[in-house]
Amino acid sequence: MSSVQRSFIFSAVDRYAGLVLFFFSTAVLSRLLTPGEFGIFAVVNALAAVIAAAFQEFGGANYLLQKHELSRGTIRTAFTVTCVISLVVALILLASAGVVSQIFGQESLRRGIQVSALNLLLLPVSGTLAALFRRDMQFGTLAICNLASNVTIALVSIGLALLHFSYMAPVWGGVAGSVVLMIMLLSWYRDFRVLRPSLSEYRDVLKFGLYSSGVSVINIFYNLAPQLFLAKILDFTAVGLYSRAINLTQVFDRLVTQVLNPIIMPAIVSRRAAGADLKGVYLDAVQLLSAVQWPFLTFIAIMAKPIVLIWLGGAWLEVVPLVRILCLANLALFAACLTYPIFVAVGRVRDALVSSFISLPPSLLALLGASFFGVEAVAACALLTLPFQAAVAIYYLSRHLALRPGELGRAVVTSGVATVATALGAATCAALIEAGTLNLVVGLASAFVVGPLCWWWGLMATGHPLLQHLRQAAAGLAEMAPRLLPSRSAL
Structure with a gap:
């Protein structure tokens, strides 16, 4: 088994274990917190995420991953640049917490923002060490550390919610998880000398960080802007509903994209260094990703109502139309996770920033206008903005890859067949549920069987290349199993 395949398996174990904990904790917290309380947490989390993104790219994971020669001084x-910026930002966040809470007309935000600032002081250590483990393809170690962190977040959040900590329960849970992650990474890496202060190569760090941070901030702000707009223009209940809809829509990202993200950057950079044809790499990846993303999102859109009723409960039924709209809009982002790594690999991080500045500001204005018409209008706006953003990114990529529209179309046509097959199977089960022939649990369980079977038929009918990759992955798992299981002599 290649190192990339082994890394993928460990990354998958890491992300899927986290996903199981996420589903469990979300199901429990949805019954302990109201949509309004969850909305306050969502705004706190959004503000912290945007601010964290502003400094993490200055010496963060992407900088360390893209360096061909990584010295101890680098x-x-x-680490030093990240620490300094994080300390300054944390102090600014603490000082401005009161002002932010007044802007949104919610005094409860003050305490949440102040506690979230603690996370900023922990991120430089965990971010640096996690990037070094990723660079060395040590995803097994990362999986163990992340699992400990995710278990801590779930247990602390649920425990505090039961003790009536309200929206602060998941906030404190996040801080507790960050502490555990930092301790685990430190105990595993042990070479503390890499965390000594130094500014020997600060020019290179800042040069990369200016472009990379700009890309990260504007993209993360765009993703979280609807929640901030809704909090200011409507109310925190609308924020809670939209945030839950985003959570369900982004299950694909948690299942697939986040598994691939730690591997994509180092894999593409190494392929580029070895002289590989990046256009071929890109088209192959697009073909594989669309064959999974399109059927998955289509399935979620069709089965949204039974999923929401079983997972979140009847109090969250207003989420269903939002989920369906957002799933359809996100079909346009089938190649989004490849865009930034390709720009980095060809040495054009600047183009990533330029394309973001072209597509995201108009999209933000559209979202702001839609916020005055309600949460469904905000979701519907994505049907226009996401395809526009994808088109701009692909245009800039095509300039470096000599990519023609016909080549991209041919790469995804077989994925469209698999998507239609999946949709037919899911729609049949959804119709039986609505007719009362199947109850919610049996109907959803049937859909989870019928949908994948129809998807597999679609792959088989078109001879999709994904089949070969799945066979290789199965063979790799079979190869690894004897090494993971204890031998008889050890029993």
């Missing part, structure tokens, strides 16, 4: 400088 690591120390990256």
Whole structure:
């Protein structure tokens, strides 16, 4: 088994274990917190995420991953720059918490923002060490550390919610998880010398960080802007509903994209260094990703109502139309996770920033206008903005890859067949549920069987290349199993 395949398996174990904990904790917290309380947490989390993104790219994971030659001085400088910026940002966040809470007309935000600022002081250590483990393809170690962190977040959040900590329960849970992650990474890496202060290569760190941070901030702000607009223009209940809809829509990202993200950057950079044809790499990846993303999102859109009723409960039924709209809009982002790594690999991070500045500001204005018409209008706006953003990104990529529209179309046509087959199977089960022939649990369980079977038929009928990759992955798992299981002599 290749190192990339092994890394994928460990990354998948890491993300899927986290996903199981996410589903469990979300199901429990949805019954302990109201949509309004969850909305306050969502705004706190959104503000913290945007601010964290502003400094993490200055010496963060992407900088350390893209360096061809990584010296101890480079690591120390990256860590030092990140630490200094995080300390300054954390102090600014603490000082401005009161002002932010007044802007949104919700005094409860003050305490949440102040506690979230603690996370900023922990991220430089965990971010630097996690990037070093990723660079060395040590995803097994990362899986163990992340699992410990995710278990802590779930247990602390649920425990505090039961003790009536309200929206602060998941906030404190996030801080507790960050502490555990930092301790685990430190105990595993042990070479504390890389965390000594240094500014020997600060020019290179800042040069990369200016472009990379700009890309990260504008993209994360765009993703979280609807929640901030809704909080200001409507109310925190609308924020809670939209946030839950986003959570369900982004299950594909948690299942697939987040599994691939830690591997994509180092894999593409190494392929580029080896002289590989990046256009071929890109088209192959697009073909594989669309064959999974399109059927998955289509399935979620069709089965949204039974999923919401079983997972979140009847109090969250207003989420269903939002989920369906957002799933359809996100079909346009089938190649989004490849865009930034390709720009980095060809040495054109600047183009990533330029394409974001072209597509995202108009999209933000559209979202702001839609916020005055309600949460469904905000979701519907994505049907226009996401395809526009995808088109701009692909245009800029095509300039470096010599990519023609016909080549991209041919790469995804077989994925469309698999998507239609999946939709037919899911729609049949959804119709039986609505007719009362199947109850919610049996109907959803049937859909989880019928949908994948129809998807597999679609792959088989078109001879999709994904089949070969799935066979290789199965063979790799079979190869690894004897090494993971204890031998008889050890029993």
